[in-house]
Amino acid sequence: MTNVGITGLGFMGMIHYLAYERTRGAKVKAICETQPDRLAGDWRSIKGNFGPQGKRMDLEGVARYAQFDDLLADPKIDVVDICLPPDAHADAAIAALKAGKHVFCEKPIAMKPADAERMVKTARKRGKLLMIGHVLPFFAAYRFAYQTIKSQKYGKLLGAHFKRVISDPVWMTHYWNADKSGGPMVDLNIHDTHFVRLVCGMPKAVQTVGRMRGEVVELFHTQFLFADPQLMVTVTGGTINQQGRPFTNGYEIYLEQATLLFDSHAAMPVTVLTNDGRINRPKLGAGDPVDDFATETKEVIRAVTAGKPSPLLDGELARDALVLAYKQTESCRRGRSMKV
Numbered sequence: 001m002t003n004v005g006i007t008g009l010g011f012m013g014m015i016h017y018l019a020y021e022r023t024r025g026a027k028v029k030a031i032c033e034t035q036p037d038r039l040a041g042d043w044r045s046i047k048g049n050f051g052p053q054g055k056r057m058d059l060e061g062v063a064r065y066a067q068f069d070d071l072l073a074d075p076k077i078d079v080v081d082i083c084l085p086p087d088a089h090a091d092a093a094i095a096a097l098k099a100g101k102h103v104f105c106e107k108p109i110a111m112k113p114a115d116a117e118r119m120v121k122t123a124r125k126r127g128k129l130l131m132i133g134h135v136l137p138f139f140a141a142y143r144f145a146y147q148t149i150k151s152q153k154y155g156k157l158l159g160a161h162f163k164r165v166i167s168d169p170v171w172m173t174h175y176w177n178a179d180k181s182g183g184p185m186v187d188l189n190i191h192d193t194h195f196v197r198l199v200c201g202m203p204k205a206v207q208t209v210g211r212m213r214g215e216v217v218e219l220f221h222t223q224f225l226f227a228d229p230q231l232m233v234t235v236t237g238g239t240i241n242q243q244g245r246p247f248t249n250g251y252e253i254y255l256e257q258a259t260l261l262f263d264s265h266a267a268m269p270v271t272v273l274t275n276d277g278r279i280n281r282p283k284l285g286a287g288d289p290v291d292d293f294a295t296e297t298k299e300v301i302r303a304v305t306a307g308k309p310s311p312l313l314d315g316e317l318a319r320d321a322l323v324l325a326y327k328q329t330e331s332c333r334r335g336r337s338m339k340v
């Protein structure tokens with residue numbers, strides 16, 4: 001059994017807790033939270049944009065800590081799961097790694113690439129796993145895309161376009177603060193940046209055109225440039241302040257013998273258009289978000305049990321995604337392409 005201690009019992013802490021309940025071989029043995037009601041198991045005040053409503057929880061058998069150091073000192077805990085606000089990730093992860101724990105931390109890995117690098121180096125030095133919760137490859141539509149690209153079933157990847165555009169998340173107080181959240185590029189579109197890094201490798205340059213809001217990018221198009229000049233990969237992302245707009249995401253992925261399509265907004269389920277004129281709609285399950293997160297926590301436990309980094313959750317990939325997000329922002333600000 002792998003024992004987990006979650007710190008930060010807000011929206012993601014709750015989703016992770018529920019995901020571990022569906023993860024064989026894992027048990028949440030402790031939580032750490034500064035808000036007394038949440039620590040006591042009253043999760044009704046927790047708010048997010050998907051998944052179930054928070055409710056009163058029976059936390060019998062779960063140690064409760066108001067101080068992070070007490071969680072780190074708990075010898076029963078194997079994995080510290082960090083669901084704190086982004087600007088607290090680096091210090092918490094480094095302290096946990098130094099305390100001899102494996103770390104699973106929510107995205108983005110950190111607020112600054114230098115902090116991400118420190119986290120990666122500490123994990124390496126301490127011989128512990130650093131995993132970052134980039135959940136996109138665990139969502140059915142993206143899992144299908146990832147597996148289809150990797151399998152080369154339809155030949156090699158020629159290019160792709162990813163999209164993730166939302167209306168302003170007005171409930172997120174620090175969203176536009178470059179040091180606390182980083183706006184859409186670091187908070188939201190890092191999911192697509194990470195996916196691009198995962199399936200295409202590290203680009204050699206980025207070119208972003210977009211609108212800034214203060215220090216952070218508001219709405220943008222990015223072209224990722226690779227050593228292979230024929231690999232064309234673009235992302236459209238950000239926010240547009242029209243509150244009627246739902247969360248929209250999707251992709252068009254061009255392979256030698258098929259195109260993969262998905263668009264949450266236009267109600268386009270995952271669709272495969274093949275060279276011989278066929279249109280296939282693979283069955284991908286019910287789409288319960290807690291199940292998707294449980295696929296992710298199962299991968300955390302698999303990696304810890306095997307004692308080997310996860311190819312999907314590895315901290316170095318997440319660090320690269322953050323580096324790219326900063327290059328994209330710099331490119332947008334300066335109006336020119338940036339070498340990576």
Ligand SMILES: NC(=O)c1ccc[n+]([C@@H]2O[C@H](COP(=O)([O-])OP(=O)(O)OC[C@H]3O[C@@H](n4cnc5c(N)ncnc54)[C@H](O)[C@@H]3O)[C@@H](O)[C@H]2O)c1
Pocket residue numbers: 007008009010011012013032033034035038047068083084085086088106107108133135187
């Ligand atoms: N993967 C996804 O789809 C996804 C979705 C939403 C958020 N996130 C990420 O998850 C992380 C957390 O976001 P959230 O929406 O859950 O935030 P949240 O504000 O809902 O929860 C954060 C919790 O941490 C607690 N906290 C703050 N400082 C603390 C401390 N020092 N010790 C203990 N507890 C402390 C707060 O009281 C709060 O309960 C962020 O990095 C965010 O980017 C990921």
